[in-house]
Amino acid sequence: MKQLLKSKAAALAIAAAGVFGIAAETAAQSSNEIFMPVLVYRTGAYAPNGIPWADGYVDYIKLVNERDGGVNGIKLAFEECEFGYATDRGVECYERFKSKKPVLINPLSTGVTFALTDKVPTDKVVLFSTGYGRADSADGSVFAWNFPLLGTYWSAADMLVQHVKSKGPLKGKKIALVYHDSPYGKEPIKLLEERAKVEGFQLILLPVTHPGVEQKATWLQVRQQRPDYVFLWGWGVMNSTSIKDAIAVSYPRLQMYGVWWSSAEPDVTPAETASKGYNGIALGHSSEKGLPVHADMVKFLYDKGKGTAKGKDEVGSVLYNRGMISAMLSIEAIKAAQGKYGKRVVTGEEVRWGAEHINLDAAKIKALGFGEIVQPIKTSCRDHEGVRRGRIHTWDGKAWSYTSDWLEADNKFVRPLVEASAKAYAAEKKITPRDCSKEG
Amino acid sequence: MIYRxxxxxxxxxxxxxxxxxxxxxxxxxxxxxxxxxxxxxxxxTEYLFRAILVPFLILSLAALGLNILVGYCGQVSLGTGGFMAIGAYAAYNLAVRVPDLNLIVIFLLAGACSTVVGALFGIPSLRIKGFYLAVATLAAQFFIDWMFARIKWFTHDSPSGNVSAPPLQVFGFPIESPEAKYLFVLAFVCVFALVARNLARGAIGRAWMATRDMDVAAEVIGIRPMAAKLSAFAVSSFFVGVAGALWAFVYLGSWEPLAFDVNRSFQLLFMIIIGGLGSILGSFLGAAFIVVLPLVLNQVPGWLGVHMSTATVSHVEAMVFGALIVFFLIVEPRGLARLWAIGKEKLRLWPFPH
Known part of the structure; x- marks a missing residue:
């Protein structure tokens, strides 16, 4: 019994140390660094996709520190926090980082983005959701702190519909949406429903429960209903399982289109050559290696043993590139803020201004070493999305290759939906939208 | 000596x-x-309130509710996550559809909704027991999950199924700052713990415990099993429903049905098993173990100055946490609350144990 008490005392001591440790941690903050929190998931069902994105994101921060000596001479500090794609743990990570005065966060989870949307305006932290997040946050007049840069799910869904429409009229056809049953997977439904009304196709909704390793029933429904196209809105192991189950019910891969989170290497390689012909919409970029920025990654990080990824082969994979681009846009927002407020440690409010004034044309993107994998992007108070262009890429069994011309989401169609949804949010939250004509 | x-x-x-x-x-x-x-x-600190104390207190309340059902009345339930969801969505619908309703009233009405549903799903307990009842309550969990994910009315036609709580205020005071949230939740938890404690040691609690220990004998001495079991389901669901509403409004702010999935039910059941079945204190200790310990374990390497990759840290966290669960269940199967009681016994005799 004595031992018991001892172990209990030890457990209590550890817990107490924890509580006070947190208090002590807040004191040690460097005042001449900009802190970049990095929410990652390197474990769990979503790790195959979470790892390359996090590697690309962290590598680019490291590269800016190593190659350029920081952003205009200000070093970037960063720290990872593992949350396993669980919303509550993600929010805990955010709270943990808050004492370090983060200016910008990019959680790579639509669920966490939803949860943080209400918190960031009071905490003055910019919330980037590059290629994910809530579609209505493209309306910056209501969502001042959210930036769904590069394209929202409504843009993605719109481009996919445009693409399949280019193969023949959609009237009377059936499109099935196989989606992750979470805010992420449900985001495109609204747009697809509106498109279905206009184009006259039938939309079949097939939800897949988290984490998505059990989808036999879903694909039996696909076999029964024989949709003309299947749009896949999955993440992590759900993607590779979907492709394998599609093969099992012999649904043609050529008629399958993944969103940009469902069309990367980890999704197709488990099914090996059988995934051949599977398509996805690329968020401006696919797997691209050999650009100047990749060469720099190898030169400044991997050759010196400082790279985050396991090996330099990963540099340039689809999700690695996306992580890298996400970090680049964050840093460009910081640069824009420094351009206005001075080359110092900028605050969250200043970075918010910077993020609203990102203006990268093709020449600037090239100068950064990103070639053409980022489309010219320009944000404003009204438009927090910046660009809404993509291409279809197809897996040939070994690599991704582009199989369509550039597509652009029809803003005349999408924007009214964005504004209506943002307006409803503003009413519910009692937010007065900003007047964008007065914003400098 | 000290404790005499x-x-x-x-x-x-x-x-x-x-x-x-x-x-x-x-x-x-x-x-x-x-x-x-x-x-x-x-x-x-703000982190302590927002990320540790508020979730700890709210889940303690939910564990307390479950403990009434499982620990005091002996009816195993795996539907706790679902009943929390009822509380959360009921509070959301009340807040959105009936503006100007006092927040405390909203939470109590949300608990009442959960009570009705809980009592309804408690009816099978009159005929089935043990594992079979657990499976029946699991059906409640899945049905409720399905209901909030699919029936759009409950989520106010939110396009992504995600809903968020309106700004919180009580009698004109905003519940926004971490301290305010902490005090608000703490007040709720204290009142409910007091109620639970008094219920448990009163006539109702005795009826519950008699039913738990042997339902036939309880019936013989004049306890109506239907009243005892259904009242346990009702009271438990009320607590759990209020906890669900607090979890959604005060802690999460914005949520989806996944926040109340079957894992939440298991988590709460583990809390009371580790903390101690049939003990008010056990609900708190169990909640602390399950909520706070993983966060502490996750940060220990950082405080010790050990540099590990993020993935390794979370693997270590899972391993140590699992090992500790096994350890505590081996040294004291009756839970942490029992350890505490043993400690008190020891202190009574100290320093002259006989």
């Missing part, structure tokens, strides 16, 4: 029946409450 009740004579029925009959316990509990209400708000 010798000389504390109970001369009236009232003093014998009071909540904490031992002076030291009274002093300790009052001191603890004074600390929690009066000192903590001034010394805590």
């Amino acid at each position: 009740e010798a000389g504390q004579f109970k001369t009236t029925y009232a003093s014998d029946q009071q909540l904490f009959p031992i002076l030291q316990d009274r002093v300790f509990v009052i001191g603890f409450l004074v600390f929690a209400f009066g000192v903590m708000p001034f010394i805590g």
Whole structure:
């Protein structure tokens, strides 16, 4: 019994140390660094996709520190926090980082983005959701702190519909949406429903429960209903399982289109050559290696043993590139803020201004070493999305290759939906939208 | 020596029946409450409130509710996550559809909704027991999950199924700052813990415990099993529903049905098993173990200055956490609350154990 008490005392001591440790941690903050929190998931069902994105994101921060000596001479500090794609743990990570005065966060989870949307305006932290997040946050007049840069799910869904429409009229056809049953997977439904009304196709909704390793029933429904196209809105192991189950019910891969989170290497390689012909919409970029920025990654990080990824082969994979681009846009927002407020440690409010004034044309993107994998992007108070262009890429069994011309989401169609949804949010939250004509 | 009740004579029925009959316990509990209400708000950090204390307190309340059902009345339930969801969505719908309703009223009505549903799903308990009942309540969990994910009316036609709580305020005071949220939740938890404690030691609680220990014998001595079981389901669901509403409104702010999935039910069941079945204190200890320990384990390598990759840290966290669960269940299967009781016994005799 004595031992018991001892172990209990030890457990209590550890817990107490924890509580006070947190208090002590807040004191040690460097005042001449900009802190970049990095929410990652390197474990769990979503790790195959979470790892390359996090590697690309962290590598680019490291590269800016190593190659350029920081952003205009200000070093970037960063720290990872593992949350396993669980919303509550993600929010805990955010709270943990808050004492370090983060200016910008990019959680790579639509669920966490939803949860943080209400918190960031009071905490003055910019919330980037590059290629994910809530579609209505493209309306910056209501969502001042959210930036769904590069394209929202409504843009993605719109481009996919445009693409399949280019193969023949959609009237009377059936499109099935196989989606992750979470805010992420449900985001495109609204747009697809509106498109279905206009184009006259039938939309079949097939939800897949988290984490998505059990989808036999879903694909039996696909076999029964024989949709003309299947749009896949999955993440992590759900993607590779979907492709394998599609093969099992012999649904043609050529008629399958993944969103940009469902069309990367980890999704197709488990099914090996059988995934051949599977398509996805690329968020401006696919797997691209050999650009100047990749060469720099190898030169400044991997050759010196400082790279985050396991090996330099990963540099340039689809999700690695996306992580890298996400970090680049964050840093460009910081640069824009420094351009206005001075080359110092900028605050969250200043970075918010910077993020609203990102203006990268093709020449600037090239100068950064990103070639053409980022489309010219320009944000404003009204438009927090910046660009809404993509291409279809197809897996040939070994690599991704582009199989369509550039597509652009029809803003005349999408924007009214964005504004209506943002307006409803503003009413519910009692937010007065900003007047964008007065914003400098 | 320190903890000795010798000389504390109970001369009236009232003093014998009071909540904490031992002076030291009274002093300790009052001191603890004074600390929690009066000192903590001034010394805590924002992280401590938002990420540790608020979720800990809310899940303690839910565990307390479940403990009434499982620990006191012996009816195993795996539908707790679902009943929390009922509370959360009921509160959301009340807040959105009936503006200007007082927040406390909203939470209590949300608990009432959960009570109705809980009692409804408690009906099978009159015929089935043990594991079979657990499976029946699992059906409640899945049905409720399905209901909130699919029936758009409950989510106010939110396109992504995600809903968020309106700004919180009580009698004109905004519940926004971490301290305010902490105090608000703490007040709820204290009142409910007091209610639970008094229910458990009153006639209803005795009926529950008699049913738990042997339902046939309980029936023979005049306890109506239907009333006992259904009242346990109702009271438990009320607690759990209020906890669900608090979890959604005060902690999450914005949520989806996944926040109340079957994993939440398991988590709460583990809390009371590790903390101690049939013990108010056990609900709190179990919640602390399940909520706080993983966060502490996750940060220990950082404090010790050990550099590990993020993935390794979270693997270590899972391994140590699992090992600790096994350890505590082996050394004391009756839970952490029992360990605490043993500690008290020891202190009574110390320093002269016989």
